Structures are given as C-alpha cells and as structure tokens.
Amino acid sequence: MTDSRIDFRQAKFLISAPDIAHLDEHLPGDVGVEIAFAGRSNAGKSSALNQLTEQKNLARTSKTPGRTQLINVFALDEHRRLVDLPGYGFAQVPLAMKKKWQQALGQYLQERACLSGLVVLMDIRHPLKDLDMQMIEWAVDCDIPVLALLTKCDKLAQSARMKTVNEVRKTLADFGDGVKVEPFSSLKGTGKPKVLSILNEWCHPDWLVEALADAEQE
Numbered sequence: 001m002t003d004s005r006i007d008f009r010q011a012k013f014l015i016s017a018p019d020i021a022h023l024d025e026h027l028p029g030d031v032g033v034e035i036a037f038a039g040r041s042n043a044g045k046s047s048a049l050n051q052l053t054e055q056k057n058l059a060r061t062s063k064t065p066g067r068t069q070l071i072n073v074f075a076l077d078e079h080r081r082l083v084d085l086p087g088y089g090f091a092q093v094p095l096a097m098k099k100k101w102q103q104a105l106g107q108y109l110q111e112r113a114c115l116s117g118l119v120v121l122m123d124i125r126h127p128l129k130d131l132d133m134q135m136i137e138w139a140v141d142c143d144i145p146v147l148a149l150l151t152k153c154d155k156l157a158q159s160a161r162m163k164t165v166n167e168v169r170k171t172l173a174d175f176g177d178g179v180k181v182e183p184f185s186s187l188k189g190t191g192k193p194k195v196l197s198i199l200n201e202w203c204h205p206d207w208l209v210e211a212l213a214d215a216e217q218e
C-alpha cells in the first residue's frame with residue numbers, strides 16, 4: 001500500500017547536524033518529506049516528539065532551556081523524516097552560540113526543499129510571541145502548512161485552555177486553512193490523535209503518493 005498510515009512509533013534517530021551543509025553531506029539528498037518541529041526554547045519540542053513517537057528518549061528533554069542546539073533528524077521510513085530544530089528566543093546563552101543556532105535554523109527553513117510541514121510549538125500559557133509569529137508568517141509565505149501546537153495544556157483548566165485555543169485560532173484565522181491550531185500535552189497525551197492525523201496527512205503529499213504508486217507498478 002502506498003497511502004497507508006505512518007507508524008510514528010517507528011521513528012529512528014538518524015543524524016544530528018550543526019547546519020544544513022552537514023545534512024546534505026550525510027543524508028541521501030534533500031528529497032522526500034520532512035516535518036520540522038520549531039519553537040522557543042523550553043516550549044516542549046523534545047517532549048512532544050517523544051510522546052508522538054511513544055519513545056521515552058528519542059529526543060532529549062531538559063529542564064534547562066536551550067538544550068536542543070543541533071538539527072536532529074529522525075527517520076520514519078525511507079521517504080519521510082521528523083526534524084527537531086534548535087529552540088529560538090532564549091536569551092541566556094552566549095551571543096555567538098545563539099547566533100550560530102539561529103543561523104542553522106534560518107538556513108534550514110529557507111533552503112530545505114523537502115520541508116513539507118512545520119509544527120510551531122508554543123507553551124499554551126505564553127502563545128504567539130514575536131518570533132513565533134515570524135515563524136508562522138514565514139512558513140505561510142512559503143506555502144508550507146503549519147500546525148500551531150499549544151503545549152503543556154495540562155497546566156490550564158479546560159475553560160482557560162479552550163479560551164486560549166479560540167483566541168489563537170482567531171488571531172491566525174487570516175492565514176487561512178494552511179494554519180491549524182491544536183492544544184497538546186506531552187504529559188497526558190492530550191491532542192495526540194489529532195496531531196498524528198495532521199502529520200500523517202503531511203506525510204502523503206500527492207506527488208509522493210503518485211511516485212510510490214508508479215514505483216509499485218514497475
């Protein structure tokens with residue numbers, strides 16, 4: 001079957017890269033589908049990746065913000081990958097180091113042709129900071145679908161959670177259908193089926209489904 005659901009539990013660590021030149025050197029090429037996870041330091045990227053793949057230690061989590069400093073790539077299958085990007089917006093690191101990570105992040109986002117979907121993770125208690133908005137706007141400009149994931153939703157009561165979700169949906173509504181907003185908790189698994197369904201859809205762009213069907217027929 002070419003259009004079956006992706007089993008995200010099969011994710012395997014592939015490579016940690018300081019920049020995309022390193023990715024180009026060590027991966028078969030800028031081909032297939034990559035889904036990237038971006039967000040402010042400490043937004044919960046690594047925890048979300050671990051929850052979505054049901055692996056405790058796939059991505060390294062930390063109480064210390066700014067821990068994810070490299071582009072970490074995980075293979076889902078031969079054609080699809082998940083990418084944990086360096087966290088942005090954390091002030092308390094040496095400027096030179098910060099510059100280097102942000103450069104790697106910008107370069108990945110601008111140059112990686114196989115980038116097929118961007119998950120922008122934001123702590124539900126502090127959503128839509130300037131850098132988050134820049135990230136979302138940039139992806140929309142590049143026609144890349146976005147999932148704004150409001151993390152740590154277990155920290156808010158249901159009513160406060162839905163209030164924030166609705167406010168963020170309202171703010172991002174102008175961007176159209178290409179931007180979705182969902183609450184998520186890595187701790188409780190809240191929102192997981194919805195997120196997996198969106199990621200699964202991104203993993204099946206028409207061009208890839210058609211190419212795989214053609215290859216199967218040959």
Ligand SMILES: Nc1nc2c(ncn2[C@@H]2O[C@H](COP(=O)(O)OP(=O)(O)OP(=O)(O)O)[C@@H](O)[C@H]2O)c(=O)[nH]1
Pocket residue numbers: 039040041042043044045046047048060061062063064065066067068069086087151152153154155184185186187188
């Ligand atoms: N309560 C709660 N805490 C969470 C959740 N997700 C992450 N955390 C906590 O938030 C902190 C940061 O989580 P990480 O997953 O390491 O965040 P990150 O975005 O990968 O961080 P960087 O490495 O700085 O980029 C850790 O202490 C996690 O345990 C969640 O859903 N609920």
